[in-house]
Amino acid sequence: MLLFTFIMDDEPKRSNTKEIQIDENLFKRIGNNDMEALEELYHLTERTLYAYLLSIVKNHDETLDLMQETYIKIMSSAHLYKPMGKPLAWIFTVAKNLYLSRLRKNKRVIDMDSVELFDDLRFSYITDPDDKIVLESAFDILDEEERQIIFLYAVSGLKHREIAESIGLKLSTTLSKYHRALKKLRNHLTEGGVGYEG
Amino acid sequence: MKDKEILAYIRSGIDEMPINILDNIKSTIVVKMIEHDDITRQDEKKSIKPLMSFVSVAAVFLLVFFNIQEFRLPDSHIYLDINPSIHITTNKRDNVIDLVAINNDAIGIIEGIEYKGKDLDIVTEEIMNSIVDKSYFNNDYDVMLVSVYNKDSEKSKNQVDKLNRVIKNKLDANNAHPIILSQSLDKSNTVEEFAEEYGVSIGKMTYIRNLIIQNPELKTEELVYLSLNELIKISQNTGIGPLVQEKTPTLINDEDDDDENDYKDHDDDDWDDHDKKNKTKSIKKRVIGEARAKEIALELANGKIVKFEFDDDDDDPEYKFEIIAYGYEYEIEIDAFSGKVIKFKQDDYDEDDDDDDDHDHDRNDKDDHDDHDHDDEDGHNNHNDHNDGNDEDDDDDDDDDD
Numbered sequence: 001m002l003l004f005t006f007i008m009d010d011e012p013k014r015s016n017t018k019e020i021q022i023d024e025n026l027f028k029r030i031g032n033n034d035m036e037a038l039e040e041l042y043h044l045t046e047r048t049l050y051a052y053l054l055s056i057v058k059n060h061d062e063t064l065d066l067m068q069e070t071y072i073k074i075m076s077s078a079h080l081y082k083p084m085g086k087p088l089a090w091i092f093t094v095a096k097n098l099y100l101s102r103l104r105k106n107k108r109v110i111d112m113d114s115v116e117l118f119d120d121l122r123f124s125y126i127t128d129p130d131d132k133i134v135l136e137s138a139f140d141i142l143d144e145e146e147r148q149i150i151f152l153y154a155v156s157g158l159k160h161r162e163i164a165e166s167i168g169l170k171l172s173t174t175l176s177k178y179h180r181a182l183k184k185l186r187n188h189l190t191e192g193g194v195g196y197e198g
Numbered sequence: 199m200k201d202k203e204i205l206a207y208i209r210s211g212i213d214e215m216p217i218n219i220l221d222n223i224k225s226t227i228v229v230k231m232i233e234h235d236d237i238t239r240q241d242e243k244k245s246i247k248p249l250m251s252f253v254s255v256a257a258v259f260l261l262v263f264f265n266i267q268e269f270r271l272p273d274s275h276i277y278l279d280i281n282p283s284i285h286i287t288t289n290k291r292d293n294v295i296d297l298v299a300i301n302n303d304a305i306g307i308i309e310g311i312e313y314k315g316k317d318l319d320i321v322t323e324e325i326m327n328s329i330v331d332k333s334y335f336n337n338d339y340d341v342m343l344v345s346v347y348n349k350d351s352e353k354s355k356n357q358v359d360k361l362n363r364v365i366k367n368k369l370d371a372n373n374a375h376p377i378i379l380s381q382s383l384d385k386s387n388t389v390e391e392f393a394e395e396y397g398v399s400i401g402k403m404t405y406i407r408n409l410i411i412q413n414p415e416l417k418t419e420e421l422v423y424l425s426l427n428e429l430i431k432i433s434q435n436t437g438i439g440p441l442v443q444e445k446t447p448t449l450i451n452d453e454d455d456d457d458e459n460d461y462k463d464h465d466d467d468d469w470d471d472h473d474k475k476n477k478t479k480s481i482k483k484r485v486i487g488e489a490r491a492k493e494i495a496l497e498l499a500n501g502k503i504v505k506f507e508f509d510d511d512d513d514d515p516e517y518k519f520e521i522i523a524y525g526y527e528y529e530i531e532i533d534a535f536s537g538k539v540i541k542f543k544q545d546d547y548d549e550d551d552d553d554d555d556d557h558d559h560d561r562n563d564k565d566d567h568d569d570h571d572h573d574d575e576d577g578h579n580n581h582n583d584h585n586d587g588n589d590e591d592d593d594d595d596d597d598d599d600d
Contacts, residue, residue, distance in 0.1 A: 079391065131210050154205040
């Protein structure tokens with residue numbers, strides 16, 4: 001019961017989330033070395049980009065590295081950015097390409113699924129045990145796209161349509177993956193081996 | 199467990215992760231890229247390839263076939279802006295390889311012109327014929343902007359030179375005397391980006407950029423929608439002296455010797471000469487009338503007249519206008535005898551008009567008896583101004599690159 005009330009407190013979080021609206025002019029300003037514009041973009045996108053990269057990279061430190069690289073890459077190419085109405089999609093593309101090129105450079109594709117998933121190091125920053133269990137489950141049982149969709153939906157305040165656009169999937173695909181992923185998590189967390197409900 | 203709860207846990211879990219990289223990012227010295235690479239490319243879904251080896255192979259390839267490619271590779275870009283904007287691309291041998299209408303007005307002009315492989319001079323002549331036929335140059339204050347980009351700045355200057363000659367011959371033959379502004383461009387990616395975004399030529403965009411460098415309050419978004427003529431009217435108000443040519447840093451008037459006098463004549467009669475006045479001549483004349491004065495004022499700033507006044511000074515009667523246009527407030531004063539614009543001032547809208555300017559202006563009037571003696575000096579100064587302007591320009595680009 002205690003857990004339940006705690007959850008109720010947490011529930012409004014998503015509705016409180018401010019939807020990120022990236023003004024495409026920000027890129028133009030960043031291209032002109034406007035540091036305020038960079039900060040604005042950073043604060044708008046920080047958690048969303050983190051969620052996106054974490055869902056792919058599955059490792060906190062590497063995610064931070066890549067985030068940093070992504071913003072720096074954006075700074076060096078913002079003046080080239082052509083407004084196309086999908087600013088977030090571009091940021092994600094840059095981030096993912098950086099990740100892919102890093103994999104290629106390292107010439108070793110680490111199959112993260114085979115790595116110990118309850119690696120304490122990865123989530124040692126999370127103090128709340130429930131948060132930790134749910135996140136770990138997401139890494140454990142969801143595939144990459146499902147995880148992306150769930151993370152972005154939980155963190156960014158974006159609508160399904162916008163998420164679909166940003167990661168380059170169809171809306172219908174995104175929605176069905178979203179529902180399937182939630183169902184998987186639900187089953188895993190209630191019936192599955194984690195059994196923290198008791 | 200409900201869906202919302204699951205999402206809330208994920209969110210708070212991710213929110214707990216410490217992210218502290220902003221300072222690192224801000225302190226990183228960033229080298230600006232010249233063009234998108236495979237990481238930043240905005241095209242639809244493109245995965246990255248191991249490009250390095252490919253690029254070097256391609257480079258060798260290019261070297262070997264350089265001589266053949268010379269015929270096909272773009273070498274110079276020429277932009278002709280009147281209101282129609284035209285983009286001509288030539289190869290190393292000055293043969294035209296592409297001819298593009300940048301805006302709708304230009305489509306009719308280049309329609310039917312055979313350009314492939316022809317000499318630039320010939321194509322330019324044909325374009326000029328077409329422009330004159332479509333009566334773009336009916337007034338002496340019509341303006342044409344000729345811009346040339348070539349990596350080799352020496353070559354672009356030569357080409358500006360050559361084009362000016364061709365254009366001038368053609369215009370003389372047709373008895374048209376528009377003002378011709380020439381500039382050789384330094385190609386910067388930003389200008390290119392903007393030009394593409396707003397659908398104007400790079401030549402016009404460069405001109406706009408130069409205006410903005412001198413007058414940072416101007417906004418690109420507002421300027422791009424103005425015609426070249428309107429832009430030049432604004433430039434009259436932004437800089438050092440009354441002549442358009444003085445105020446645009448990268449302008450290179452290669453034909454100063456031939457043309458300047460022509461320009462001057464037009465300028466005196468028309469709109470360029472906003473703080474000079476020829477008293478002796480004007481006293482004998484009659485006033486031009488309110489309607490004509492309004493016409494002149496609205497040509498300069500086509501907007502709403504918010505204030506109109508006839509200042510019935512015995513010696514210097516003037517029509518005074520305040521016009522709101524393009525988001526600015528313009529103060530325009532017109533000599534009631536000659537119809538000359540003696541004051542053209544652009545202010546941010548909302549700002550109160552100040553009387554100080556009127557005093558300044560009166561002072562100018564008194565000092566301006568010897569216009570013509572000064573013209574030569576102005577001419578020389580022009581050259582200095584160009585050089586300064588170019589330096590400024592270069593600095594600016596360096597900043598961009600940093």
